[in-house]
Amino acid sequence: DAKTTQPTSMDCAEGRAANLPCNHSTISGNEYVYWYRQIHSQGPQYIIHGLKNNETNEMASLIITEDRKSSTLILPHATLRDTAVYYCIVRVYGQNFVFGPGTRLSVLP
Amino acid sequence: EAGVTQSPTHLIKTRGQQATLRCSPISGHTSVYWYQQALGLGLQFLLWYDEGEERNRGNFPPRFSGRQFPNYSSELNVNALELEDSALYLCASSLGITGYPRTDTQYFGPGTRLTVL
Numbered sequence: 001d002a003k004t005t006q007p008t009s010m011d012c013a014e015g016r017a018a019n020l021p022c023n024h025s026t027i028s029g030n031e032y033v034y035w036y037r038q039i040h041s042q043g044p045q046y047i048i049h050g051l052k053n054n055e056t057n058e059m060a061s062l063i064i065t066e067d068r069k070s071s072t073l074i075l076p077h078a079t080l081r082d083t084a085v086y087y088c089i090v091r092v093y094g095q096n097f098v099f100g101p102g103t104r105l106s107v108l109p
Numbered sequence: 110e111a112g113v114t115q116s117p118t119h120l121i122k123t124r125g126q127q128a129t130l131r132c133s134p135i136s137g138h139t140s141v142y143w144y145q146q147a148l149g150l151g152l153q154f155l156l157w158y159d160e161g162e163e164r165n166r167g168n169f170p171p172r173f174s175g176r177q178f179p180n181y182s183s184e185l186n187v188n189a190l191e192l193e194d195s196a197l198y199l200c201a202s203s204l205g206i207t208g209y210p211r212t213d214t215q216y217f218g219p220g221t222r223l224t225v226l
Binding site for chain 1: 113142144151152154157165167197199201213214215216217218219220222
């Protein structure tokens with residue numbers, strides 16, 4: 001079973017920041033937080049991952065709380081192309097990814 | 110840099126037949142993973158190969174099998190096809206457990222849509 005809890009769906013206005021939350025209250029010290037997204041019927045796309053510190057790349061920012069029990073993926077300026085299912089996954093290096101149902105993000109014009 | 114490639118894009122079979130799906134990982138990646146995504150459902154882990162060895166297996170019957178070749182490409186074989194095997198089959202690759210730097214972020218291919226009639 002997935003170790004994370006995400007909202008089923010969210011809406012975001014185009015051009016605004018999309019903030020996607022994820023709860024992982026049972027995360028252990030050596031588990032990383034990964035985010036992927038899947039646009040309809042395509043292969044999942046890697047977005048970002050982190051262990052303790054906040055991370056930023058060209059796609060998004062990942063904010064992890066100090067107790068590591070939750071995190072937020074931030075898409076700074078959402079576009080219609082960001083409409084997808086977003087998966088938050090926690091895992092130890094070398095273990096399988098376990099995908100939950102994710103959050104269906106709809107970016108609205 | 111080329112991404113993960115999968116073939117064929119679509120495959121139509123009938124019940125009882127065998128299906129063979131192929132995956133070529135990103136250059137330099139030694140690990141290949143297979144996932145099944147049935148319509149409207151989440152991704153279910155099938156198999157993991159690294160350096161030619163099967164490292165882990167998901168909760169699937171033995172008629173799902175595969176192998177990894179010396180060039181790190183991989184095949185997934187599904188024998189005695191059943192209607193419920195209809196799904197999108199996704200392959201992912203990573204640097205592998207002995208790779209450097211120590212990161213095994215998985216990168217996915219576009220998938221093979223298998224339809225069993």
